[in-house]
Amino acid sequence: MAGLNKSEFANPVINWIDTRLPIFTMMQKEYGVFPTPKNFNYFWNFGALAMVNLMIMIVTGIFLAMNYQPNTQLAFDSVQHIMRDVNYGWLIRYVHQNGASMFFIVTYIHIFRGLYYGSYKTPRELLWMLGVVILILMMATAFMGYVLPWGQMSYWGATVITNLFSAFPVVGPKIVTLLWGGFSVDNPTLNRFFALHYLLPFVLVGVIFLHVAALHITGSNNPLGIDVKTPQDTLPFHPYYTVKDSVGICVYMIVFAALVFFAPNYLGDPNNFIPANPLVTPADIVPEWYFLPFYAILRSVPNKLLGVCMMFGSLLVMFVLPWLDTSRVRSARFRPIYKWFILLWVVAVIVLGVCGAHKPEGIWVILSRVCTLYYFLHFLVIMPILGKLERPLPLPESISKPVLGGRGGGPMPAGAAAKPMEKA
Amino acid sequence: MGKLRTILAGVFAAGLLAAPVVAEEESAMPNLNWSFDKIFGTYDLAAAQRGFLVYSNVCSNCHSMKLMHYRDLSGIGLEPEQIKAIAAGVTVPQGVDDQGAPKDGPATAASQFKSPFPNDQAARAANGGALPPDLSLIVNAREGGPNYIYGILTGFVPAPSSFKMQDGMYYNKMYPGHQIGMPQPLQDGTVEYTDGTSNSLDQEAHDVVTFLSWAANPELVERKQIGVRVILFLVFMTGITYAVKRKIWSDVH
Numbered sequence: 183m184a185g186l187n188k189s190e191f192a193n194p195v196i197n198w199i200d201t202r203l204p205i206f207t208m209m210q211k212e213y214g215v216f217p218t219p220k221n222f223n224y225f226w227n228f229g230a231l232a233m234v235n236l237m238i239m240i241v242t243g244i245f246l247a248m249n250y251q252p253n254t255q256l257a258f259d260s261v262q263h264i265m266r267d268v269n270y271g272w273l274i275r276y277v278h279q280n281g282a283s284m285f286f287i288v289t290y291i292h293i294f295r296g297l298y299y300g301s302y303k304t305p306r307e308l309l310w311m312l313g314v315v316i317l318i319l320m321m322a323t324a325f326m327g328y329v330l331p332w333g334q335m336s337y338w339g340a341t342v343i344t345n346l347f348s349a350f351p352v353v354g355p356k357i358v359t360l361l362w363g364g365f366s367v368d369n370p371t372l373n374r375f376f377a378l379h380y381l382l383p384f385v386l387v388g389v390i391f392l393h394v395a396a397l398h399i400t401g402s403n404n405p406l407g408i409d410v411k412t413p414q415d416t417l418p419f420h421p422y423y424t425v426k427d428s429v430g431i432c433v434y435m436i437v438f439a440a441l442v443f444f445a446p447n448y449l450g451d452p453n454n455f456i457p458a459n460p461l462v463t464p465a466d467i468v469p470e471w472y473f474l475p476f477y478a479i480l481r482s483v484p485n486k487l488l489g490v491c492m493m494f495g496s497l498l499v500m501f502v503l504p505w506l507d508t509s510r511v512r513s514a515r516f517r518p519i520y521k522w523f524i525l526l527w528v529v530a531v532i533v534l535g536v537c538g539a540h541k542p543e544g545i546w547v548i549l550s551r552v553c554t555l556y557y558f559l560h561f562l563v564i565m566p567i568l569g570k571l572e573r574p575l576p577l578p579e580s581i582s583k584p585v586l587g588g589r590g591g592g593p594m595p596a597g598a599a600a601k602p603m604e605k606a
Numbered sequence: 607m608g609k610l611r612t613i614l615a616g617v618f619a620a621g622l623l624a625a626p627v628v629a630e631e632e633s634a635m636p637n638l639n640w641s642f643d644k645i646f647g648t649y650d651l652a653a654a655q656r657g658f659l660v661y662s663n664v665c666s667n668c669h670s671m672k673l674m675h676y677r678d679l680s681g682i683g684l685e686p687e688q689i690k691a692i693a694a695g696v697t698v699p700q701g702v703d704d705q706g707a708p709k710d711g712p713a714t715a716a717s718q719f720k721s722p723f724p725n726d727q728a729a730r731a732a733n734g735g736a737l738p739p740d741l742s743l744i745v746n747a748r749e750g751g752p753n754y755i756y757g758i759l760t761g762f763v764p765a766p767s768s769f770k771m772q773d774g775m776y777y778n779k780m781y782p783g784h785q786i787g788m789p790q791p792l793q794d795g796t797v798e799y800t801d802g803t804s805n806s807l808d809q810e811a812h813d814v815v816t817f818l819s820w821a822a823n824p825e826l827v828e829r830k831q832i833g834v835r836v837i838l839f840l841v842f843m844t845g846i847t848y849a850v851k852r853k854i855w856s857d858v859h
Contacts, residue, residue, distance in 0.1 A: 443833025
């Protein structure tokens, strides 16, 4: 259906563009006046933080790619060339390297937020599933990025992880050959990983666009987990949440800067300062910290195929979460028993991470088995059963009610929900 | 997580020597005061220059530093004339002559540090099969960093009588497995210092580790200086942004 957009912008240039291509109207609708629950806590900052982080990764990554050589003979030295000879190359590279860690910190907290406050439940199932796709794409991108500096851990990490696919019967070895582009991790592997590492972030941008588009259809969840009922429950996104996100971004930047400037290699592995050598295997091959829980799940099972299936399963189970959780109450705040189970699940994941950093011996094997068992038990057994048995606390009538009650119940100021917007 | 991986401690080098690693109690990591530790720490340039002397006179006989160029030495406070003089004293391959035969010539400031051996095979052949690792990044490439390298340099002690040594190996209390292919490189008085500093083993080891730490992280001083300013700015911004947030949200109840 054709037709010019009736633009409300006063500025003639903006109006002219907006009449023909209503991007300003769209931005105003989706990020200006967009009605947002008024009771977000700071956990709701982490989606915006992840978006900022992705932008930082793409920008620094483009500059790194200008000086990086995806060739096994040159890759390691070209990274050191960036660190030593390129103007502020060390800064760009440390931001990119630690940006990966920050990205996972932010994303894991974002996911926890979704789990704790039940953001995956109807009608946000598809929004959640797109989020799981984003997580998997992020992991693939991070894994391939870690291979690029071509240090010892890059090489041997790539060898171990790609070899996992060989566990699958019939197609396994073929997949591995395809990943390698040959019969071992070598130059073709590095070449295709570089190409894919450059490509996947833009695929991520696309999926994130869908994630945000879906969010703007369902609207945001909130700490109470109840639906928005009246306009009094919401605030326009701008300026309330633009400024609240800005506070979060500042704090996030402080943590990021502390890592980059004062401990840039704290989360790294000393072995990756040694050029890749196919003839020498490091004593202990450890993935980056953000993969450790999954690595622990993989190693907790003595059978390789089963271990690989459990590892992938630990991610794939997230897709069906909306249907495994039978409780109609979203927020764990009103689920007195489930609250403790989900926090226990977080503890299990952290313990799994610690297990993944240690050699699978003695206590670490037992711990990782117990935690792996709980990881799956939580989703596959506790969630479906508890949802039916548990008696949730009474839900508040609306978002604005308990807030008013908490402050002594004064009348709602009329202007609060409809602060006049300053238009361009 | 860096703290969690105690097991990794430099075991990789053992693999390079192709020596069987004997599982035995390793001696405790020394914990020294380094000038470049702490938030405001910088490199002690005099120590780094003495360390360069130690590297040139001793380490460089077996160990390359391929990522370094003579021009980089301005980072430890050497003047351009000094750097030119140092480079001019080194003969390096310089392409081919008119007849196509390889030719040598004096290095310039732009040249890479000269490697002691033309390739890894030659290095192994001259060192009983062991490959002396490149030292450009050695401080970053070992768990424990400067303390570990210092521990190796000062860790040569007589082997316990019960310990079975392989031929051509040396006992080192710091090294994983305790058998290292490198004979003790530094002793009291190995290098003559011109600035009157005591040339004890501890001092020499401390100096060369300062030099190697600089070589591995030449950006460290600038990085920390920028970092302090960035974080001060961000703390300021956080304060302002939070004040604005409070103001904007003041009419919401």
